[in-house]
Amino acid sequence: MDTSTPLVELSGVSKRFGGTQALDTVDLELRTGEVHALVGENGAGKSTLGKIVAGLYAPDTGELRVDGEQVSKWDPVRAQRSGVVMIAQELSLVDDLTVLENVFLGVEANTLGVLHRRVAECFETLRALADFDLDASAKVGDLRIADQQKVEIMRALARDARVIVMDEPTSSLTAHETERLHRLIAQLREQGRSIVYVSHFLDAVLEVADTVTIMRDGQRVRTGPVANETKATMVQAMLGRELAVTFPERRPRADASTEPLLVVDGITTETGIEEASLVVRPGEIVGLLGLVGSGRSEIARAIAGADPITAGSITFRGEKCRRWTTRRAIASGLVMVPEDRHAQGLILQRSVRENISLAFLDRFATAGVIRPAAEKKEAGALAEALSMRPPRIGLDIGGLSGGNQQKALLAKWLVGDPAFVILDEPTRGVDIGAKATIYQLVADLADRGVGVLLISSEHEEVLALSSRAYTVSNGRIAGEVDPAVFGVSDLLAHLFSVEQEIGAIA
Amino acid sequence: MTSTTARTTAPRITPAKALAFLRDYAVLILLAALLIVLAIASPSFFTFANLVNIVNQNTPLALIAVAGTFVIISGSFDLSTAAIYAVGSVAAAWVAMETGNVVLGLLAPPVIGLALGVFNGLAVTVLRVHSFLATLASSLIFQAIAVLITGGALIQVSLDGFSELGRGRIGGVFYTVVILIVFVAIMWFVLKGTVFGRHVFAVGGNPDAAQLSGVRVDRTRVMVFALSGLAAGMAAAIGVSRIASGQPQAGAGLEFDAIAAIILGGTSIYGGVGAVWRSVAGVFLIALIGNGFDILGFNPQIKDLVTGAIILAAVGLAAAGIKRR
């Protein structure tokens, strides 16, 4: 194939959603054997662009050429026939089907419509290619998010596509798995495929991409070889200003004699937590470090009252928590920002305002009647503080970009001035500027004496922000570590060794 | 570049906005269109008496649909409203005749309706079964109770004043019309302006997220079914008072008429989205079609055809407003 004809070419593409111009006359060329990164702030239009390439959205104006030929009708089926597939930013899998069924959905091996029985080998080949550890017969709905993301990736691979749009494929993966994915991308490039790589991790972009398109406010700022860019130049182009992401100064460890805010003593749950104990003092940021699936989220859920505990106890603000439910937890000032914003966090059909106020409606109500002015004011202020785009709190939250939804999710839990916050993956999908804002926010919370329990697959965040950290493995607290002395790679080595140890006991 | 950027600052009323308006208000647009057509077609239509009659006739259905809006928004179905109506009808007649007390008789249906609604809510939340099946089962049970109370026969109420609620007027307007207006106003406010209403939306939109936000999901569900039962009981009180006799087939079909009106109005069957006014509009859209046929004397055999076509038109109109992808 002539490498001078782009595989896919978009010219002058615009897309509008209601009052927002998501894309404004954008051009894009995807070439054989190229990893093309898309970077930009939350709401810049990256996902929209990716979805247009994959046929999920039809552009309002502009042209789409595939192999040099203009296509008029373009939908996911046609796109796949032409070898264009997408890994969506928000997980999009059929929960009730198995891993294998999801991976081959739409491309099932068949004879006259009758399914072939032996497809396990195909799956195995694919699994080996991706080097992912997945059980083919597990129901996808039972998998944790990270594994679901792997299924999404495998689904794209199964299509043997020429163009793969990956919209933040690593948002739930740990460093280790991200590395594997990057190797895989390199392999695919070798085979002459074209990858669109959307990410907020600029280091990763620098590492894997050949070309980068930088977007701002629905417009393309520039496209060029990655070799010509640095992190700083990209940030400058994305935000229109300079920004160096620095972590706020680390909070000191609280004095061991301070009355603890939260004491978790040997809790066990049906979700797989065994005799987990931890302590958080006021003003402390405490990290939970673990590999994917170690049970960090389950510990968080148990503390927040979302899963019942079968043994052990939780003491909050000096009081034993009895019949602990989310409702009681929230009422006494303990809140959790859940990891899955779509499944657990937001009511997508409702407005930003209603989502932000939901958990603390009583603060905006008198005798059960909502005071709309107070609600608007407070929600508006938080949207402003988190620089949400667009800043209109009357919009349905489902229409916001992924990162902006994440900001709204944070706002939702901050509205109640909590005394204790559990943050499970708080920066998933947010842009570099917003990350800085969130880090500052977390530090400010701690400064006000709020206790913070922090979980993140970006171990760097946990290591840099927390005053103390626990390592988690197999649903147990394996030990306590000093985040100040660890680098990310040391930590991984440590976590793997812990994993093996615990495995040996059990 | 500048020429294309100009497009983003286009005039305020864009085709897109017009389409969005169409989508959101399709049912009102059709209602208005129908009103105009009927007013032109027949002088008997746009009279005070006819309009008051239409509202009066449809008060029971509208009450059930308004409360049912909460049920649908919360992501459930209540298929037992007709059965509750039936139980309420025979209970009202029975109580009135046994006690000789008209007020007691007419209070029985709302009270019983509330209780049966709570039963539904508990069945749904405790058994963790989809409300479609749970209320289908409970409606069989309620219906049987209504039959057993009367032995299948009819209970005649021969008490003065029993018909006052359903047929009395105040200044030319039926009490029922006043009751409906007040009920709609209250429910509108409850849904839009109260914590409970917000919780109904949240439970229907994403029950897991609602639970994690400290919303008492089960309690909200029970309350929604209780409200629906209460409304069905109120409707029964009005209905039984109007005809002064209670019988177990009373209200047959009301449950589906109500759900159809709610969805026709534009409340989402998936939950999480909807409004009280929509259901009222849905009820009266269907009512106007019926009234129009009667007034114009069209062949009734094609009424269903026209109703079906108008419903498809309404949804088609709404769909036209939904931009393709």
Next chain:
Amino acid sequence: MTSTTARTTAPRITPAKALAFLRDYAVLILLAALLIVLAIASPSFFTFANLVNIVNQNTPLALIAVAGTFVIISGSFDLSTAAIYAVGSVAAAWVAMETGNVVLGLLAPPVIGLALGVFNGLAVTVLRVHSFLATLASSLIFQAIAVLITGGALIQVSLDGFSELGRGRIGGVFYTVVILIVFVAIMWFVLKGTVFGRHVFAVGGNPDAAQLSGVRVDRTRVMVFALSGLAAGMAAAIGVSRIASGQPQAGAGLEFDAIAAIILGGTSIYGGVGAVWRSVAGVFLIALIGNGFDILGFNPQIKDLVTGAIILAAVGLAAAGIKRR
């Protein structure tokens, strides 16, 4: 520590497993229980003749429920099956009488059903409206067509052999029973073993994901409605053949009976989960209750009560198996 770990390596049949079994097979368990109770209560029950009769009587409903399973799994509703049945009935009678050809008459309903099913599918996908409302509207239209074909009256079929399909037997077994068994077997296989079946699950489980995977979601939906229409037409052919007359009210209520049976069987109303055998079990669970009442001579007025209670028992049994979170 070791003591707690021991718990995880417990024997194979744990209470949890028993509960999960309960949840998955509640409808079969109840069906078996009912069979045993009836066999003990009446010697007339467990006879070949009676069992064949039960199957024969319920063939039309079972056909509709089996095809309806696909509709529900794909996340839709088909409320128009009864109306399609009605159109099919009068069309069969009309065609048979006009042409004098029995075969042509009995082929009419499946063909028409298929066409009306496609119409439903297109209405749902083109208008992008929830199938609940779309098929409600289309059922009004179909019903009106049935009335217009006959003028509201009844078409008597006085042709030899017209009743053969519905009442004929082969070796003591009704043709209908054979038809049902074959249809169930094919549909079971189609759902479990074909690409189409897989796509039905995917479309119902997560239409967006299916779309993203390149599944032709709209086409799958149209096919599912076409299948449902076809089955309703087949049911009509059997029904009209049995009574040798076509009338527009034929089949009234079938649509809800079918949906109730499907959901009672355990197919999820939310789509994405279900099985053909479940719907068959659901149909016969309800059928057995009716048969039992008739055979034992119980008061039919409490049949609904018992049916409702048994449905609640079934779902309660299933719920007992769902771990409390």
Next chain:
Amino acid sequence: GDGGSAGAGSEDGYEIAVLLSSSQNGYNQAVAKGVQEMADELDADINLTLLDGQFNADTQLSQMETAGVGDKYDGVVVVPFDGPALAAAFPLGNGIPVTSVLNPIGPDLSEMEPQVEGVVSTVAVPAGEAAAKQAEDVVTYCADLDPCKVVLLVGQLNAPLDVTREESYREVLEAEDNIEIVTTVEGNYDPDQSATTITNVLQSTPDVNVILSNADQQTKGAQIALEDAGIDPSTVYLTGGGGTTESIQNVRDGIWKADYINFPVSMGAAAMEQLYNALTGADVESYVNADEVGEIEPYATKETLDETPDYVGEWEG
């Protein structure tokens, strides 16, 4: 009646509303036909408007109320779906006369004289009396049989009219020692459903002597059930109600033993005639016995039908 008090129609013509309980039903269609025939026959300019009650009490009540306001109509002929419920519409606002077919309007299902102001005439036969007549013939048939096993096949046991019928059946039959009422089942006016339920009953009572049904559609289903069970239907006393062409033929052929004939066309005609009388100020019969409007004896057996070999029935259902 007080004659053309409304009189807002054309100077010498009348606008009449015909409220059917359903326009999709053969019986109602036949009534409408009779009304139309009489309207054509009468020497006046009469325009009919058919309204469909959709077998729904509220719908019909609305229609009656709508007809009762304004000056569109001069009179109403109604086939009440639910007579007691329909009474709520009376007195009508505009005071136009109403005639009722098949069922009375008012609380008492067996009272044929007008019960509410505005109803000028009722063309009907009390449900209980008709049922009693059917049951009495069963008693005659059973005289030589002991036991004589009877299955009651009634419409819907949650409908007051059918409950009344069942009570009448039982009252008559239970007085006889030799008669054993096996069971009561619901036929729902549907042949298919009746076939199902009778098939089931035959499993436990294959030696049934009588199937007493209040409607022809149900009897038809019972006949199918008997045939499918290998029982010759003419060996069982089968009876129905309605007088459809098919059932008349069945009685003539000896497959059914009897049928209670309704004359819906004649009833519709009679109702129109009485309404016209009211409108023109002529004498009105406040109760027309529906059994007497037809050409023949309503309680038909092979013998009675043989006397009128040309009679075919007034409707299909």
